[in-house]
Amino acid sequence: MLRLTSFIHIFRRSMSSSTVNAGLYRNAPVQNVKAVHDFRSDTVTKPTAEMLNVMMTADVGDDVFDEDPTINALQDRIADMAGHEAALFCPTATMTNQIAVRTHLTAPPYTVLCDHRAHIFNYEAAGISFHCGAGLVPVQPAPGQTHLTASVIEKHLVLDDDVHHAPTRVVCLENTLHGMIVPLENIKEITALAHKHDLKTHLDGARIWNACVATGISLKEYCSHFDSISMCFSKGLGAPVGSVLVGSKPFIKKAKHFRKMYGGGWRQAGILAAAGLYALDHHLPLLTTDHQNAQYLAQTLLDLNLGFSLLHPVETNMVWLNAPVPADILAEVLAKEGIRVFGGSGTEMRLVFHHQITREAVDKFVRVLKQFFEK
Incomplete structure (x- = not known):
């Protein structure tokens, strides 16, 4: 218990400090102003005192030996919620995506199809090609369409x-994509097409929680159409670390093998799983407020006629704006008042809402x- 308490003490101190990561996005201006309100992403949330207390008192064991009771509890709960046989807790959603695709792929050569805007194509350091030796085929929606359809696939x-x-x-x-919800009918038709040809299907559900809350469609319904699903806890749910991969028992058994190979075989990580369990109970219900705040900001800016326009519909917790001046300028102005946003030489801005944005x-x-x- 002493070692766990020391970890939490260090963790608390790290969470209370304010650092600027200028390299996260190349066009983000460096600011020395301590942020009070951070709109850059829903990954920036800090654990609440209640969450930290749950982490501190978590029952832990060696997860490589399947002996961490808190991790096992989280995995069982998510598998049940998703309607799949088993689940695997990993450090990041990038890892759960990478492991999922690697587990599905057997004998090369092979290719993987995805949306041209997908995280696995744009923001995972070409991991599919590196880890799997697979070609990645980015597909654009049909002209006039927002989302992929079976006919395009x-x-x-x-x-x-x-x-x-x-x-x-x-x-x-991927659901959601740029904050927009992929219609369930599109999902049904695409996955049915894939399964008709004996292809595997994977959902990058980094913000699937937002889709469920916004539509009222259950997690089990969304997940029933896929062979594997990745669900992140460190975005909208506000946990510090973690993503869960679900699938069949044989699939998860093999996925665990790749998790170990990729360096993700952790030990007493129940302190992190405890944060995930807490988030399901206490932060998941707050997503509705995040969506309402996003819609409120978007509509207020439009009503003020300051020159802003929407790049995408506001359906969940993201607001994509075209600003009347370069984003770098507005980032500087807002930073002086303790508000963090990503800048850039262009006029596109992405604002992301979470439970610590009031x-x-x-x-x-x-x-x-x-x-x-x-002025």
């Missing part, structure tokens, strides 16, 4: 045995911009 499937080709083996979807923070955000444009 079908045109990109490689199903023959021509020696010049690398057959399609996995179809990956309505008062939104009002302050709007007030600062209104004062700036009225």
